[in-house]
Amino acid sequence: MRLPLLAAVCCALLACAARPHCAAAAKARHFKWEISNMFWSPDCEEKVVIGINGQFPGPTIRARAGDTIHVELKNALHTEGVVIHWHGIRQIGTPWADGTAAISQCAINPEETFTYRFVVDKPGTYFYHGHYGMQRAAGLYGSLIVDVAEGEEEPFKYDGELNLLLSDWYHESIHTQMVALSSKPFRWIGEPQSMLINGRGQFNCSMAAVHTPGATQCAAVNRQCAPVVLSVQPNKTYRLRVASTTSLASLNLAIGNHKLTVVEADGNYVDPFAVDDIDIYSGDSYSVLLTTDQDPSSNYWVSVGVRGRQPKTAPALAVLNYRPNRASKLPALAPPATPAWDDYEHSKAFTYRIRARAGTPPPPATADRRIELLNTQNRMDGHTRWSINNVSMVLPATPYLGSLKLGLKSTLTAARPAETFSRGYDVRQPPANPNTTAGDNVYVLAHNTTVDVVLQNANALAHNVSEVHPWHLHGHDFWVLGYGEGAYRGDAADEARLNLRDPPLRNTAVIFPYGWTALRFVADNPGVWAFHCHIEPHLHMGMGVVFAEAVDRVGKVPKEAVSCGATASALMNGDHL
Amino acid sequence: MRLPLLAAVCCALLACAARPHCAAAAKARHFKWEISNMFWSPDCEEKVVIGINGQFPGPTIRARAGDTIHVELKNALHTEGVVIHWHGIRQIGTPWADGTAAISQCAINPEETFTYRFVVDKPGTYFYHGHYGMQRAAGLYGSLIVDVAEGEEEPFKYDGELNLLLSDWYHESIHTQMVALSSKPFRWIGEPQSMLINGRGQFNCSMAAVHTPGATQCAAVNRQCAPVVLSVQPNKTYRLRVASTTSLASLNLAIGNHKLTVVEADGNYVDPFAVDDIDIYSGDSYSVLLTTDQDPSSNYWVSVGVRGRQPKTAPALAVLNYRPNRASKLPALAPPATPAWDDYEHSKAFTYRIRARAGTPPPPATADRRIELLNTQNRMDGHTRWSINNVSMVLPATPYLGSLKLGLKSTLTAARPAETFSRGYDVRQPPANPNTTAGDNVYVLAHNTTVDVVLQNANALAHNVSEVHPWHLHGHDFWVLGYGEGAYRGDAADEARLNLRDPPLRNTAVIFPYGWTALRFVADNPGVWAFHCHIEPHLHMGMGVVFAEAVDRVGKVPKEAVSCGATASALMNGDHL
CATH class of the missing domain: 2.60.40.420 (Cupredoxins -  blue copper proteins)
Structure with a gap:
C-alpha cells in the first residue's frame, strides 16, 4: 500500500519542481462534466442554452497556482462536437489541452469523453468557454479562478471577494446566427437582446425602471433570471473579479458612487490605479478593489453598459447590497450611466493607464x-x-x-x-x-x-x-x-x-x-x-x-x-x- | 491508354455477374454533394433547413438497376456531424454505406468528405435521408428512383411519370425539438405546422380557400413554397411515385375523382389493386397508376391529409393540371377529403390488400x-x-x-x-x-x-x-x-x-x-x-x-x-x- 502513495508524492514533487508558484501542496483537482443542450431563461425568455451538468453558466473552477486540473468531459449534445478552451491558461507543456477545435484538438464527438489535464501555473481571474463554431455564444462558459499557492500572498489586501462573469445574449440560436453570417448576401446578426451578469439578465424590462423614463419594471422573475446580488459589509475592501465572455459587446462597468482600483488584468498584476468605471472587452478579465465606504443605509446599482457600438441593448444591472439592508431594497441613486458608446477618448484613457506592477518581468529589449x-x-x-x-x-x-x-x-x-x-x-x-x-x-x-x-x-x-x-x-x-x-x-x-x-x-x-x-x-x-x-x-x-x-x-x-x-x-x- | 479502360470494363462485368438485374450497361453514377444549413421557406415561413448543394429537398438521384452510385459527400455544417441513409437500398456487400450513425459508420465530421459507394440492385421508388439525431426532420432528404435495367421492362405500362416526396414540417428547430423530447419532464413537440409535397407547403393559408370555410386564401407566394403542379395530358396513364419521409405524420393521399391503382410498394411489385386513396406511413413508398380519364376542362386537387393522430395540420395540396388548362386554373371540385384520422378500419382494409405480385419470391415455409x-x-x-x-x-x-x-x-x-x-x-x-x-x-x-x-x-x-x-x-x-x-x-x-x-x-x-x-x-x-x-x-x-x-x-x-x-x-x- 505504501509504495504507490510514495511514488505519487515523489511524482508530484518532481512535476512541481519545474513550475513557478508550485508548492508541495499543489493538488490534482478532478471535475466530471457533462455538456448538453437544455432549456434555460437567461433573460427571462426561455431558450436553448449549452449547459454543463445542468447548470448555466457552467460550474466555477477554483484552484491554487500549481494545481493540476482534470476535467473529464462527456459530450451529451445530440449531433454536435464540442471543446472547451481555458482562457488565459498558457498550457505550458500541454498544448493539446488548449481546447481549440481544428487547431489543438479534434472536436469531441457526441457520447465521447475527453479528459483535459493541465496545470494552472499562475494565480488570476480566468474563464473557460466553448471554442467550436459559435458555441460560446450559446452559453458554454464559466469562471476559472486561481488563487495564489498555499503560503503565498497576493500583493494587495482585501476582506472579501465577488465574482462577475459578463456576457451578452441573443434570442436567435447560434445555428441560425451562423447561417446568417455565412449567407450570401450576408445577414448581420444585430445587437444582442440582453446583457447578462453571471448568466442572468432581464429582457424588455428594468429592475431600475423607477429611475429610467419609459422603462417597464420587471415583474417577479424566475430564479434563472433574478438580478445578481452582491452582498457586502460596510467599510470593507472587496476584490471584484470581472471577466467578459461576450459574443459581440464591449462593456463598461460602474458602481454607483464607488471608485474601483484596478489591480489585475488577464491574470497579471498591474500597477494599481483608481477609476470611476472600467472598460471590459470580450476576452478581458480584471480584478478591481472596491471599498464599501458609502452611505451604508443604501444599496447601490452595478451597471454594465455597451461600448464601441451604438447600443440597442439595455445595461445589465446587479445590486451591491450593503448588509444588513435587505437585498430587495431599491438603491436610492439611479444606476450609474456608463460613458457614451463612442467616447473612445475615455476608453483609450483607461486602456493606456494599464501598466505592469513592479516586479513583472520586462520584455526583451528587441524582437527577432x-x-x-x-x-x-x-x-x-x-x-x-x-x-x-x-x-x-x-x-x-x-x-x-x-x-x-x-x-x-x-x-x-x-x-x-x-x-x-x-x-x-x-x-x-x-x-x-x-x-x-x-x-x-x-x-x-x-x-x-x-x-x-x-x-x-x-x-x-x-x-x-x-x-x-x-x-x-x-x-x-x-x-x-x-x-x-x-x-x-x-x-x-x-x-x-x-x-x-x-x-x-x-x-x-x-x-x-x-x-x-x-x-x-x-x-x-x-x-x-x-x-x-x-x-x-x-x-x-x-x-x-x-x-x-x-x-x-x-x-x-x-x-x-x-x-x-x-x-x-x-x-x-x-x-x- | 487502352489497358486501364479494358481493366475497368472487365471489373464492371465481373462485379455485374454476381447481381440480379445487372446488364453490361450498368453504370457508375457520380454525385458530389455539399451539406449545409441554409435559410429556406418550405411553407412560406423562413427557417433554417439542412440543404444539399443549396437545394431543398436534396437533388433526386435517378439510376438504373445494377448501377453503382458514388456520392462524394462533404459536410459543410458548422459543428454537426452528418450521415445519409439510402432508404430501401439493401446495401448488399456494402453495409458500411448504409448511412446510420453509430450503427454502420461514424458521423462525418464538419469539413470532412466521405464517399458512399453502393449498388442499386433493384428497380423501385426509394429515397434518402439523414440518420443522425433528428436531421431528417430538418429537411435532409431527397428522392432516389431506380429504373429497370436497360433492356428490361416494368410489368405494367404507363405514358408518363410523376414524383411526390411527402414530408411534414415544424417551425421549431430540430435542436429545440431534441431538447424538448429529452427534457425532464418530457415536453412533446406537438403536431407539425405544415405538410410538404416535394418540399413545398403553405402555412396558415390554403390554395383552395374558396372550398374551405374559414380558410385564408394564400397570397402570391415565393417559389420555395409555391404549390406543386403535376401537368398531365388527358387520357394517358401516369405512374405516380409517392414516398413519405415525414418526421411524425401518417398520411393519406387522394386525387379528386381519380382512382389509384397500386403497383409497387417499397421497391417491390404488388398485385395491382384500385382504390380511391392510399395510406402512406413514414418510411413507405408506393407507385400508383393514374389514368387521366376525367373531364379534361378541369384541373383537380391532390390532397395529402393526416392519419392516425388527431390532425392539427392542414392537408397539403398539389394541382393535377390537365393540359392545356393553365396550371393556375382553380379546380372545379373541392380537394378530396381524406378519411377520418381515426378510421383504422379504412387503413387496415388498405394495408391488408397489399399482396405480392405473381413472381415475387415466396418466404421460406418455416423460420429458425x-x-x-x-x-x-x-x-x-x-x-x-x-x-x-x-x-x-x-x-x-x-x-x-x-x-x-x-x-x-x-x-x-x-x-x-x-x-x-x-x-x-x-x-x-x-x-x-x-x-x-x-x-x-x-x-x-x-x-x-x-x-x-x-x-x-x-x-x-x-x-x-x-x-x-x-x-x-x-x-x-x-x-x-x-x-x-x-x-x-x-x-x-x-x-x-x-x-x-x-x-x-x-x-x-x-x-x-x-x-x-x-x-x-x-x-x-x-x-x-x-x-x-x-x-x-x-x-x-x-x-x-x-x-x-x-x-x-x-x-x-x-x-x-x-x-x-x-x-x-x-x-x-x-x-x-
Missing part, C-alpha cells in the same frame, strides 16, 4: 521578428468576411497540432501568409480591393524567438466604419508595448510610442478604430496557438491567425486529442506521434 | 428463430422513452459495425435483449411497470437463418392511447406475413392469420393500435442493421433495435467509415479490420 497584421473587412465569393493581410482564416478538418506534428503533407498551403501589408494602404478608406481569399493563416515560429506583432485596424467595407477588435492570444501572455493612431509605419515616431519599461502582460489586447496596437512575446511554449479577434461572429467570419510554434518540440500528443481526419488516417496507417 | 418485440412507452429517470421488451435503445459513441468487426470488448452489454415478452402482458392497459432501462438492443443473427419478427403494439403511458408505428428494416426486405388484434399468442389462431402464399415484400411495416404484425426475413446480408420505428421523435426516444448479422462475414470495412471512438483507438493501436 515583426509580424504586421492588417485587419480588413472583405468580400469572398459574395460572402462578407474579415481578413488578415487580405486572407480570411478557414479552419481545416484536421487539427494543426496533429497534422503538423506528424508532418502530414498538404496540411498547409505552400505559400506562407504575408508578414506585412503595403505601406500605401489607406486605413481611413474602405479597402480598394474588397475581394479576399481563404487561407490557413499559419505563421511558423522558431523556438525562443521574440516576436513582435503589430495589429493594424482599418476602415470596414462601409465608409466611416472602423470597429473595436479585442485580439486574444492562446498559449502566451504578451507585453502590450503601445498604441497608435492611423497607419503603423514602423518609423522613429512609432517606435517612440512603445513602452519597454513597464508594459502590461496580458492575453487580450484591443485595437481601437483606425489605430494600431503593438505586442511582444517570446515563443517559448511549443504548440499551435490561435490568435484571433475574440468577437464570436468576427472569428466565425475568418478574423484570426494561427501560430505554429516549435511543433517539433511538442511532447507526445495524446492520440485521443487528434483521433480524426488526416491524423487519424495516418495513425491508423502506422504513423507515430 | 422468432423474435417478439413488445412496443411500450415508459419512463426512465424521469424521462419519457419508448422501449422494446422494456429496454430503450441508446446508441453508442462507436459504430457497431466497426466495434463488432474488431471484436472490441465491452461493445455490447453482457446480457442479450429478450426475445419475447410475458404472455401475461396486458396490451390494452398502460404498462404495469412504467420504468425502463437503457440498453443496446443488439440481436445477433446467424448467417442465412430465417428470422420471424413479431411486433407487438400496446397501450402507451396514458390510458386509451395506442399509436401507429411504422417499423423500417435496413439491409433487407421482409415478407409481411400478417396482422392481428390484441396480444400475439403464437397459437394456432395467430398462425392461421399468417399469409405464406403471397405476402408482400417490403422494408417498412406498420403496427396498428393494440395490434401485432408478423414479418419474416432471411439473414443473408452480413452487416449491422437498424430496425426501428420510422417516426423521428420515437426513434430519438429509443424505439428501435439493431440486428448484428454474421458480422464475421462482412468484407473489409473502409477505415474512414469507422474512424472514431473505440474503433479509431483500436486501429491506431495496430488492430486490423
Whole structure:
C-alpha cells in the first residue's frame, strides 16, 4: 500500500519542481462534466442554452497556482462536437489541452469523453468557454479562478471577494446566427437582446425602471433570471473579479458612487490605479478593489453598459447590497450611466493607464521578428468576411497540432501568409480591393524567438466604419508595448510610442478604430496557438491567425486529442506521434 | 491508354455477374454533394433547413438497376456531424454505406468528405435521408428512383411519370425539438405546422380557400413554397411515385375523382389493386397508376391529409393540371377529403390488400428463430422513452459495425435483449411497470437463418392511447406475413392469420393500435442493421433495435467509415479490420 502513495508524492514533487508558484501542496483537482443542450431563461425568455451538468453558466473552477486540473468531459449534445478552451491558461507543456477545435484538438464527438489535464501555473481571474463554431455564444462558459499557492500572498489586501462573469445574449440560436453570417448576401446578426451578469439578465424590462423614463419594471422573475446580488459589509475592501465572455459587446462597468482600483488584468498584476468605471472587452478579465465606504443605509446599482457600438441593448444591472439592508431594497441613486458608446477618448484613457506592477518581468529589449497584421473587412465569393493581410482564416478538418506534428503533407498551403501589408494602404478608406481569399493563416515560429506583432485596424467595407477588435492570444501572455493612431509605419515616431519599461502582460489586447496596437512575446511554449479577434461572429467570419510554434518540440500528443481526419488516417496507417 | 479502360470494363462485368438485374450497361453514377444549413421557406415561413448543394429537398438521384452510385459527400455544417441513409437500398456487400450513425459508420465530421459507394440492385421508388439525431426532420432528404435495367421492362405500362416526396414540417428547430423530447419532464413537440409535397407547403393559408370555410386564401407566394403542379395530358396513364419521409405524420393521399391503382410498394411489385386513396406511413413508398380519364376542362386537387393522430395540420395540396388548362386554373371540385384520422378500419382494409405480385419470391415455409418485440412507452429517470421488451435503445459513441468487426470488448452489454415478452402482458392497459432501462438492443443473427419478427403494439403511458408505428428494416426486405388484434399468442389462431402464399415484400411495416404484425426475413446480408420505428421523435426516444448479422462475414470495412471512438483507438493501436 505504501509504495504507490510514495511514488505519487515523489511524482508530484518532481512535476512541481519545474513550475513557478508550485508548492508541495499543489493538488490534482478532478471535475466530471457533462455538456448538453437544455432549456434555460437567461433573460427571462426561455431558450436553448449549452449547459454543463445542468447548470448555466457552467460550474466555477477554483484552484491554487500549481494545481493540476482534470476535467473529464462527456459530450451529451445530440449531433454536435464540442471543446472547451481555458482562457488565459498558457498550457505550458500541454498544448493539446488548449481546447481549440481544428487547431489543438479534434472536436469531441457526441457520447465521447475527453479528459483535459493541465496545470494552472499562475494565480488570476480566468474563464473557460466553448471554442467550436459559435458555441460560446450559446452559453458554454464559466469562471476559472486561481488563487495564489498555499503560503503565498497576493500583493494587495482585501476582506472579501465577488465574482462577475459578463456576457451578452441573443434570442436567435447560434445555428441560425451562423447561417446568417455565412449567407450570401450576408445577414448581420444585430445587437444582442440582453446583457447578462453571471448568466442572468432581464429582457424588455428594468429592475431600475423607477429611475429610467419609459422603462417597464420587471415583474417577479424566475430564479434563472433574478438580478445578481452582491452582498457586502460596510467599510470593507472587496476584490471584484470581472471577466467578459461576450459574443459581440464591449462593456463598461460602474458602481454607483464607488471608485474601483484596478489591480489585475488577464491574470497579471498591474500597477494599481483608481477609476470611476472600467472598460471590459470580450476576452478581458480584471480584478478591481472596491471599498464599501458609502452611505451604508443604501444599496447601490452595478451597471454594465455597451461600448464601441451604438447600443440597442439595455445595461445589465446587479445590486451591491450593503448588509444588513435587505437585498430587495431599491438603491436610492439611479444606476450609474456608463460613458457614451463612442467616447473612445475615455476608453483609450483607461486602456493606456494599464501598466505592469513592479516586479513583472520586462520584455526583451528587441524582437527577432515583426509580424504586421492588417485587419480588413472583405468580400469572398459574395460572402462578407474579415481578413488578415487580405486572407480570411478557414479552419481545416484536421487539427494543426496533429497534422503538423506528424508532418502530414498538404496540411498547409505552400505559400506562407504575408508578414506585412503595403505601406500605401489607406486605413481611413474602405479597402480598394474588397475581394479576399481563404487561407490557413499559419505563421511558423522558431523556438525562443521574440516576436513582435503589430495589429493594424482599418476602415470596414462601409465608409466611416472602423470597429473595436479585442485580439486574444492562446498559449502566451504578451507585453502590450503601445498604441497608435492611423497607419503603423514602423518609423522613429512609432517606435517612440512603445513602452519597454513597464508594459502590461496580458492575453487580450484591443485595437481601437483606425489605430494600431503593438505586442511582444517570446515563443517559448511549443504548440499551435490561435490568435484571433475574440468577437464570436468576427472569428466565425475568418478574423484570426494561427501560430505554429516549435511543433517539433511538442511532447507526445495524446492520440485521443487528434483521433480524426488526416491524423487519424495516418495513425491508423502506422504513423507515430 | 487502352489497358486501364479494358481493366475497368472487365471489373464492371465481373462485379455485374454476381447481381440480379445487372446488364453490361450498368453504370457508375457520380454525385458530389455539399451539406449545409441554409435559410429556406418550405411553407412560406423562413427557417433554417439542412440543404444539399443549396437545394431543398436534396437533388433526386435517378439510376438504373445494377448501377453503382458514388456520392462524394462533404459536410459543410458548422459543428454537426452528418450521415445519409439510402432508404430501401439493401446495401448488399456494402453495409458500411448504409448511412446510420453509430450503427454502420461514424458521423462525418464538419469539413470532412466521405464517399458512399453502393449498388442499386433493384428497380423501385426509394429515397434518402439523414440518420443522425433528428436531421431528417430538418429537411435532409431527397428522392432516389431506380429504373429497370436497360433492356428490361416494368410489368405494367404507363405514358408518363410523376414524383411526390411527402414530408411534414415544424417551425421549431430540430435542436429545440431534441431538447424538448429529452427534457425532464418530457415536453412533446406537438403536431407539425405544415405538410410538404416535394418540399413545398403553405402555412396558415390554403390554395383552395374558396372550398374551405374559414380558410385564408394564400397570397402570391415565393417559389420555395409555391404549390406543386403535376401537368398531365388527358387520357394517358401516369405512374405516380409517392414516398413519405415525414418526421411524425401518417398520411393519406387522394386525387379528386381519380382512382389509384397500386403497383409497387417499397421497391417491390404488388398485385395491382384500385382504390380511391392510399395510406402512406413514414418510411413507405408506393407507385400508383393514374389514368387521366376525367373531364379534361378541369384541373383537380391532390390532397395529402393526416392519419392516425388527431390532425392539427392542414392537408397539403398539389394541382393535377390537365393540359392545356393553365396550371393556375382553380379546380372545379373541392380537394378530396381524406378519411377520418381515426378510421383504422379504412387503413387496415388498405394495408391488408397489399399482396405480392405473381413472381415475387415466396418466404421460406418455416423460420429458425422468432423474435417478439413488445412496443411500450415508459419512463426512465424521469424521462419519457419508448422501449422494446422494456429496454430503450441508446446508441453508442462507436459504430457497431466497426466495434463488432474488431471484436472490441465491452461493445455490447453482457446480457442479450429478450426475445419475447410475458404472455401475461396486458396490451390494452398502460404498462404495469412504467420504468425502463437503457440498453443496446443488439440481436445477433446467424448467417442465412430465417428470422420471424413479431411486433407487438400496446397501450402507451396514458390510458386509451395506442399509436401507429411504422417499423423500417435496413439491409433487407421482409415478407409481411400478417396482422392481428390484441396480444400475439403464437397459437394456432395467430398462425392461421399468417399469409405464406403471397405476402408482400417490403422494408417498412406498420403496427396498428393494440395490434401485432408478423414479418419474416432471411439473414443473408452480413452487416449491422437498424430496425426501428420510422417516426423521428420515437426513434430519438429509443424505439428501435439493431440486428448484428454474421458480422464475421462482412468484407473489409473502409477505415474512414469507422474512424472514431473505440474503433479509431483500436486501429491506431495496430488492430486490423
